[in-house]
Amino acid sequence: MNAETVPTPASxxxxxxxxxxxxSPVLVPLRPDLGIDSGRFVAHARWLLAxxxxxxxxxxxxxxxxxxxVAERKALVDEVTGAGIPPDRLMVGTGCCxxxxxxxxxxHALDAGCxxxxxxxxxxxxxxxxxxxxxxxxxxxxxxxEPALRVFLYHFPRLSxxxxxxxLIGRLADAFPETVAGVKDSxxxxxxxxxxxxxxxxLAIFPGSEVFLLDGLRAxxxxxxTATSNVNPAGARAIFDAWESGHGDPDAKQAAxxxxxxxxxxxxxxxxxxxxxxxxxxxxAWRTVRPPLAALDDDSGRDLLDALTGTEFDGAxxxx
Amino acid sequence: MNAETVPTPASxxxxxxxxxxxxSPVLVPLRPDLGIDSGRFVAHARWLLAxxxxxxxxxxxxxxxxxxxVAERKALVDEVTGAGIPPDRLMVGTGCCxxxxxxxxxxHALDAGCxxxxxxxxxxxxxxxxxxxxxxxxxxxxxxxEPALRVFLYHFPRLSxxxxxxxLIGRLADAFPETVAGVKDSxxxxxxxxxxxxxxxxLAIFPGSEVFLLDGLRAxxxxxxTATSNVNPAGARAIFDAWESGHGDPDAKQAAxxxxxxxxxxxxxxxxxxxxxxxxxxxxAWRTVRPPLAALDDDSGRDLLDALTGTEFDGAxxxx
Numbered sequence: 001m002n003a004e005t006v007p008t009p010a011s012x013x014x015x016x017x018x019x020x021x022x023x024s025p026v027l028v029p030l031r032p033d034l035g036i037d038s039g040r041f042v043a044h045a046r047w048l049l050a051x052x053x054x055x056x057x058x059x060x061x062x063x064x065x066x067x068x069x070v071a072e073r074k075a076l077v078d079e080v081t082g083a084g085i086p087p088d089r090l091m092v093g094t095g096c097c098x099x100x101x102x103x104x105x106x107x108h109a110l111d112a113g114c115x116x117x118x119x120x121x122x123x124x125x126x127x128x129x130x131x132x133x134x135x136x137x138x139x140x141x142x143x144x145x146e147p148a149l150r151v152f153l154y155h156f157p158r159l160s161x162x163x164x165x166x167x168l169i170g171r172l173a174d175a176f177p178e179t180v181a182g183v184k185d186s187x188x189x190x191x192x193x194x195x196x197x198x199x200x201x202x203l204a205i206f207p208g209s210e211v212f213l214l215d216g217l218r219a220x221x222x223x224x225x226t227a228t229s230n231v232n233p234a235g236a237r238a239i240f241d242a243w244e245s246g247h248g249d250p251d252a253k254q255a256a257x258x259x260x261x262x263x264x265x266x267x268x269x270x271x272x273x274x275x276x277x278x279x280x281x282x283x284x285a286w287r288t289v290r291p292p293l294a295a296l297d298d299d300s301g302r303d304l305l306d307a308l309t310g311t312e313f314d315g316a317x318x319x320x
Numbered sequence: 321m322n323a324e325t326v327p328t329p330a331s332x333x334x335x336x337x338x339x340x341x342x343x344s345p346v347l348v349p350l351r352p353d354l355g356i357d358s359g360r361f362v363a364h365a366r367w368l369l370a371x372x373x374x375x376x377x378x379x380x381x382x383x384x385x386x387x388x389x390v391a392e393r394k395a396l397v398d399e400v401t402g403a404g405i406p407p408d409r410l411m412v413g414t415g416c417c418x419x420x421x422x423x424x425x426x427x428h429a430l431d432a433g434c435x436x437x438x439x440x441x442x443x444x445x446x447x448x449x450x451x452x453x454x455x456x457x458x459x460x461x462x463x464x465x466e467p468a469l470r471v472f473l474y475h476f477p478r479l480s481x482x483x484x485x486x487x488l489i490g491r492l493a494d495a496f497p498e499t500v501a502g503v504k505d506s507x508x509x510x511x512x513x514x515x516x517x518x519x520x521x522x523l524a525i526f527p528g529s530e531v532f533l534l535d536g537l538r539a540x541x542x543x544x545x546t547a548t549s550n551v552n553p554a555g556a557r558a559i560f561d562a563w564e565s566g567h568g569d570p571d572a573k574q575a576a577x578x579x580x581x582x583x584x585x586x587x588x589x590x591x592x593x594x595x596x597x598x599x600x601x602x603x604x605a606w607r608t609v610r611p612p613l614a615a616l617d618d619d620s621g622r623d624l625l626d627a628l629t630g631t632e633f634d635g636a637x638x639x640x
Contacts, residue, residue, distance in 0.1 A: 034419065034459070066417040066444035069390070069424070097386040097417075099354065099610060104389070121612065124386035124443065126479055128612040136611035139354070159446055161481050162612070290419060291456035292441065292448040292482070 017150045018181045018204035019091060019116060020222040021054030022213075022236040024229040025062035027273055028076070030288040036072055037285070038079040044230075044277075045085050051317065052237035053229060056085070059093030060118055061159060061186070062227040062270060067290040070101050074108045087113030091225075094140075095119030095154060102140045110146050118152045118184060118225075123160040130168045134175075141176050151179050156186035156208065163187075166199060173203060184208055184225050190215065197221060210236040211261055214254040217243045227269055228261050231276045232313060235260060256312040263307040271296040272304055279305065280318035337435060337470045338501045338524035339411060340542040341374030342533075342556040344549040345382040347593055348396070350608040356392055357605070358399040364550075364597075365405050371637065372557035373549060376405070379413030380438055381479060381506070382547040382590060387610040390421050394428045407433030411545075414460075415439030415474060422460045430466050438472045438504060438545075443480040450488045454495075461496050469499050476506035476528065483507075486519060493520060504528055504545050510535065517541060530556040531581055534574040537563045547589055548581050551596045552633060555580060576632040583627040591616040592624055599625065600638035 014020075026048065029040035045056055058080065059065035059073055068076075073093075081087050094105035094117040102119065109117050122136050141151065153172065155164040164183065173180045183200070185193045186208030193212060196205045197219045204222035207213065213224045213236060229236050235257035242248035264272055271289055275296040278286035287295045296304070308315070334340075346368065349360035365376055378400065379385035379393055388396075393413075401407055414425035414437040422439065429437050442456050461471065473492065475484040484503065493500045503520070505513045506528030513532060516525045517539045524542035527533065533544045533556055549556050555577035562568035584592050591609055595616040598606035607615045616624070628635070 061444075067419065067442065069418045069420040072418075072420060098389045098392075099387065100389040100392060122387065124381075124479060125612055126481075129614050132612040132614040135614065139611055159444060161446075291459055292445055292452040294449050294452040294455065 014202070014204055014222065015150070015181055017115060018222060019055055019152075019206075020204065022052065022210075022223055022229055022233065022240050023055045023057050023091065023206065023225040024048045024053040024233060025057040025060040025225055025227055027230045027270065027277070028063045028068075029286055030290060032285075032288070034288070034290050036068065036076050038076055040285070041076065042080060042083045042085065045080060047320070048229070048233055049085075049089065051233040053233050054223065055089045055091060057091045057093065057118055057225050060154065060184070060225070061156060062230065063093065064270065064290055064293065065093045066096070067293075070096075070104055073105060077109060077112050077114065081112045081114070088115070090114045091116040091118050091152060093118045093120070093154070095121065097122045097124045099136060099139055103143045106140055106144045106149065110144070110149060115148050116150045116152060116181070118154050120154045120156070120160055121162045121164055123162050126161045128162065130165060130171065133162070133164075133168050134171050137172055138175060141179050147178065149179050150181040151176070152182040152184055152204070152206070153180065154184045154186070158188070166195060169196070169200060169203070173200060177202070182206060182222060193221070194219060209261065210239065211258050213239050213257070214243060214250050228264055228273065230273050231264070231318060232257065232260050234314070234317060235312070260308065260311045260313045263311060263313075264304070266307065267296060267300055267304050268293070275301045275304065276315065277318055280315040282319070334522070334524055334542065335470070335498075335501055338542060339375055339436060339472075340524065342372065342530075342543055342549055342553065342560050343375040343377050343411065343526065343545040344368045344373040344553060345377040345380040345545055345547055347550045347590065347597070348383045348388075349606055350610060352605075352608070354608070354610050356388065356396050358396055360605070361396060362400055362403045362405065365400060367640070368549070368553055369405075369409065371553040373553050374543065375409045375411060377411045377413065377438055377545050380474065380504070380545070381476060382550065383413065384590065384610055384613065385413045386416070387613075390416075390424055393425060397429060397432050397434065401432045401434070408435070410434045411436040411438050411472060413438045413440070413474070415441065417442045417444045419456060419459055423463045426460055426464045426469065430464070430469060435468050436470045436472060436501070438474050440474045440476070440480055441482045441484055443482045446481045448482065450485060450491065453482070453484075453488050454491050457492055458495060461499050467498065470501040471496070471499050472502040472504055472524070472526070473500065474504045474506070478508070486515060489516070489520060489523070493523060497522070502526060502542065513541070514539060529581065530559065531578050533559050533577070534563060534570050548584055548593065550593050551584070551638060552577065552580050554634070554637060555632070580628065580631045580633045583631060583633075584624070586627065587616060587620055587624050588613070595621045595624065596635065597638055600635040602639070
């Protein structure tokens with residue numbers, strides 16, 4: 001497929017259900033009462049797919065997933081699939097602190113036709129053993145008991161406080177080789193992503209930022225699942241396409257996307273991206289976040305817009 | 321009431337609904353299917369009250385609260401009040417990551433007659449602003465909209481990763497002076513507890529460990545809410561009684577309880593205490609924990625029993 005030589009791993013054997021490409025963890029717009037605005041969500045999801053995202057992760061960190069109840073999360077999955085977004089373009093976040101919640105959300109995703117789920121470990125207790133975490137994931141997989149299920153493990157230690165370690169991934173992949181399909185690595189630590197790529201040839205490894213997309217693809221990553229694809233989906237897609245086709249200059253595309261990402265990263269990510277969408281779509285409703293997050297203030301918003309001036313960020317696309 | 325001189329603060333003005341004394345955050349026994357064993361829970365709750373606990377905190381950290389769904393938590397509150405445990409002896413944990421869950425649990429506690437709730441801040445997002453956290457608590461209080469409600473803020477930064485700071489407590493106490501009734505300080509940092517005692521004269525301050533009970537009482541604390549009261553309720557109560565009555569030797573009682581606590585603290589707290597109850601009640605079912613926690617292994621259990629030998633720990637009481 002790609003004209004470049006992929007140096008390592010020499011060969012990866014990925015299940016056809018292992019996702020690939022640029023996946024967007026979709027921001028969740030809110031109504032004034034802080035309930036989920038499913039209409040705006042579906043419109044944004046369609047826009048992301050039209051802009052080139054290969055798929056959509058619903059209810060990861062960027063979706064403020066843990067700020068919503070199980071009932072709210074299930075209702076949005078139903079709205080989205082009911083609106084005609086293809087379930088095979090979705091990966092549904094289902095990993096909660098409570099085993100019973102994770103089971104309920106995972107079963108519901110499958111019932112809605114979504115076979116791919118993104119699972120955080122239970123994240124309240126810190127310093128727990130890999131044995132306890134293995135049982136936490138294993139209980140969900142066993143209770144759901146559905147061969148169609150594909151689980152992507154979600155490693156985001158800065159927020160969860162609970163790392164998904166090499167040893168834990170190995171145990172889960174050995175115990176559930178059909179089900180455990182990949183990992184989202186949001187550590188922001190390339191050496192960790194590289195370890196996963198070298199160690200787990202049968203898993204689809206997604207860096208959690210487009211900053212690592214090209215390095216990742218060259219080392220065998222499946223793509224990336226990246227927050228800022230909500231406002232710059234074309235930037236990440238351009239890297240992927242240049243790499244896959246062997247045409248164009250993937251390094252230049254990477255440099256452009258990284259510059260944009262770094263500018264946004266100077267602000268709280270979810271409020272900053274909601275601010276950008278509100279601004280360029282002329283739709284102030286988009287600025288709302290659910291507590292404990294706080295909306296970006298006007299001064300910071302203007303600074304963010306300034307910081308993006310001179311980059312290749314194309315705000316006008318957001319209004320398209 | 322107490323014969324000792326309380327040096328500072330000179331006077332505290334606590335609402336009659338501010339709890340006081342030794343409160344036990346009740347361990348939650350499980351069935352083999354990892355569901356809550358409400359029968360064993362009610363029996364243990366009765367035992368704790370009979371052993372001298374002034375009250376019971378249901379669904380704090382020690383209750384594995386976040387490992388259960390909202391429905392499981394509501395059902396246990398109903399079972400406990402239905403079994404005749406007086407609601408005014410209960411403080412119900414209701415602080416979740418999702419605002420909607422916190423509102424639902426708080427309303428339910430009030431409907432069950434429980435006016436006191438213990439609220440963690442939303443704990444997934446780290447590094448959030450006090451403004452965002454203020455809104456998170458304020459939204460719950462405003463949406464519930466019940467003057468009878470008394471909120472105890474729960475500061476446990478080692479597990480939650482989200483501190484309840486002096487500034488946040490001050491803002492909440494100013495905005496909701498009737499409702500915000502106290503703080504459980506599980507920082508394990510006496511200087512922080514001392515700051516709270518000095519700064520918030522109208523709040524009931526509970527250190528999260530009996531290790532600080534006597535120092536706390538002497539500085540104006542309301543008592544303590546302490547995990548190890550599940551296995552040594554009499555130890556904490558003895559400190560409180562000696563201090564309150566002015567008879568006996570509260571420092572000796574404190575030293576004895578602290579020694580027991582330090583021995584237990586060498587093991588994971590929840591599995592260790594469940595092990596002790598299982599052992600002394602000859603009831604192996606008590607050992608079960610819900611993932612991501614893991615039950616204490618036999619070797620560690622024997623070491624724990626050995627470590628308690630020579631202390632004043634009275635295991636036989638657990639079987640009473």
